[in-house]
Amino acid sequence: MTDTTNGVTLPEAAARRAKASDLYRAVWRWHFFAGLLVLPFMITIAVTGAIYLFRADVDQFVHADFMRVTPVEGQGLAPSRIIEAALAAQPGTAVKFTDPAADNLSTEITVQPESGGRMAVFVNQYTGEVLEVRPDRSTFAWTVRYLHSFRYFGPNPRMLIEIVGGWSILLTLTGIYLWWPRGRKGGVVSVRGTPGRRVFWRDTHAVTGIIAGGFIVFLSVTGMPWSSVWGAKVNQWANGSNFGYPSGLRVDVPMSDEHLDHVAKTSWSLEQARIPETAPPREGMSSIGVDAAAGIFKEMGLHRGYSIALPRQATGVFSGSVYPNDLSQQRVIHLDQYTGQPLLDMSYAEYGPLGRWLEFGINTHMGQTFGALNQIVLLVACIGIVLLAVSAAVMWWKRRPSGSLGVPPLPSDRRAFTGLFIILVIGGIIFPLTGLSLLVMLALDLLWQKLSAARDARAFQS
Template identity: 65%
Template sequence: MTDLSIGQERAALAARAPSDLYRAVWRWHFYAGLFVLPFLISLAITGGLYLFRDPIDAFVHADLKQVAVKADAGHVPPSAMVAAALRFQPGTAVKFTDPATATSSAEVTIAVSGGEKRAVYVDPYDGRVLGALPDRGTIMWTIRTLHSLKYFGSFARALIEIAGGWAILLVATGIYLWWPRRQTGGVLTIRATPARRVFWRDLHAVTGLFVGGFIVFLAITGMPWSGVWGAKVNEWANGSNFGYPAGVRIAVPMSDEHLDHLAKTSWSLEQAQMPQSPSHGMAPISLDDAVATFDRLGLHRGYTVNIPTTAMGVYTGSVYPADLAQQRVVHLDQYSGKPLIDMSYGDYGPLGRALEWGINVHMGQQYGLADQLVLSAACLAIIVLCVSAAIMWWKRRPKGRLGIPPLPADPRVFRGLLALLAIGGVLFPLVGLSLLVMLALDRAVIGLRRPARR
């Protein structure tokens, strides 16, 4: 081979390398989109609705959750509200939720036969029962379980975890494909009209540029709720010291029951075990006394009180308002009424505070209406991103074929890309497993297409 031919071959390889890398990235971007887009649309719709859960619930369940303010009347005692609820729905009262606002009803959770729980709503001004729903039976709790796919069981929740990892891959590969390569349009502007494919390509690329950061943020901050990765990280981060940071737990007897099994709690306290009330040879304090203690300790309005049902149980007051600084869990000895554990956001470690902040922003709580509006705009943009991707693919695909982007001429270009995918797979095992499955399927597709070409 002459020096001239060697030089020409090297020049051809150098020119082909960027094209090969582009094809490899495009191919995996296509695979990521194929898997993630249905989940992204579902998450965007349900997540966008859940951002406004309080006003939506108040509107849909106005007959149960809203009451008229009676300025000349105070609230009846919590024990009277519980008694009214038990007359309406016999069973065992296990939880009392303080009215969050002057126009909010109180909520009494009652355990009935068969393990079912019912939420009974009571007017706090006159103790009148307004009605009942299954516990966590509001429209927004349904939306929440749909958002996490918890509605469909543990396997579906695992798919959400996988989708989160693939969404990050989708953004990373999308940024590479968007990166300007001498084109004058389609970077920050949209060319042509909806009749042409280039319009949908530009709409997809420009929208993805602006919403990509939100997708990564929402995917990462949603991971703590995942069934496998989130549960294992929570166990590793919070499973020692009974789930409480050093200095918070004092020398009190602890049970094997977890706080998360009894009451909705923050991510950082899911591993927290319940303290026990030592017997003092005295009668238990009343719910009214416990509520008065929580009021005196300054818990944010709308807190929930878990009522002890055993001789060793405790009164637990917990509240998770929009302001992270106001998050708090207090356990009271049911006999003396003294606080056994008083836990707030400031007691979390640096990792716990960072994760709780991310979760609070994810839920549209941390910065009030601004948080809700920004995230709802991001959810709308994600829907546009998914729809434009589907239309762009439909217009590009060959008739009767899936339209998988072509393989690079040099398959070695996949090595660097697969190394990056492997790193993500180590961090998120379910995602890594799904990457291996997709890689095997891709190899199978290549094997089937080669005989056809011959």
């Protein structure tokens, strides 16, 4: 039996080998393009992610001068006294009180000045001494987090999260295909040669990739909720018609237009959750105050390290929220500011199924679910990602012909791209921004092919 490829009749076995070679070239070419597009970003994400895994320890080390205090048993000041000290140092309106997660940590008060952005005031809760006044969310860990999510550069660059995430998954899937042994023993789970040889870097890249690939896919998928397009849409879908309040927990109180994420740190699932409103006070009624509110939150068992978003108008509420490493302790409680009655008390157990899975993925992504083991495993994965990028760059440099970009050759039969493009299109539909970037890369590839063909034609004529 025979087959025909590009007009040449070949024996069946040879035809199969030609098709396999064409498919390999097609996959290799797009693996190269995916790496060219995202590896620089993956290095940034891996390095900042590795640091952020240990954010509490890093922040308390870098900012020990104002984050650490000496505990004095039985002398903790009331929240109102701490807020008073903060406002004396930074005039404005106190909008949030953050309870220290441990006795040896300072208390953070968030203040909105009359003009400008919010400020963070760190106060020794035992003496009332103001230790630091700085812009809100400006600590080392917050800076690393904003670099990790590209939020540091404004809202639009955050779209890169979705693009990088989608292409990282493509990079992993095509990498697995290229790694597949096909009867080969070297470079599958072992590294051949020495650092001076290209095969050493090829094997290092392949072996590291097959180990780190699962983590890359997991981190890409669980990082998608922070993307501008995919994340926003899934958040809206996951939260349903009432923006985060699962059915059965809706309360018969008016809802404000304020969202929880605007007033306090919150879980991803509840970023768009609207905050209830307190009924307008009757004549003679006054707010219970932050001290009473903090006491109620403690009596209700809110985990240490909680924050209290303070009411800023007559119909505002005291919103207590906490998101510790233990998912079961995640909780949001809204109190009527005049009666102290809970308007809503919601924990992780009340999230919908999709919300629970998303929060589990995000919590694990941040190194919180399984304690130190979670942090160490993801730290190793981040190191693996950096090694993947470095080995890819060295391998490309050693393979690259002088004066050329070194793009892998086209398959002899362009039909080899069909199956690959179907997969790419499906991925592009799931992740829209990745799909748009795919079209751009496809256009650039076609342009590259035309330029290469024109260059080859000129060289032949000369």
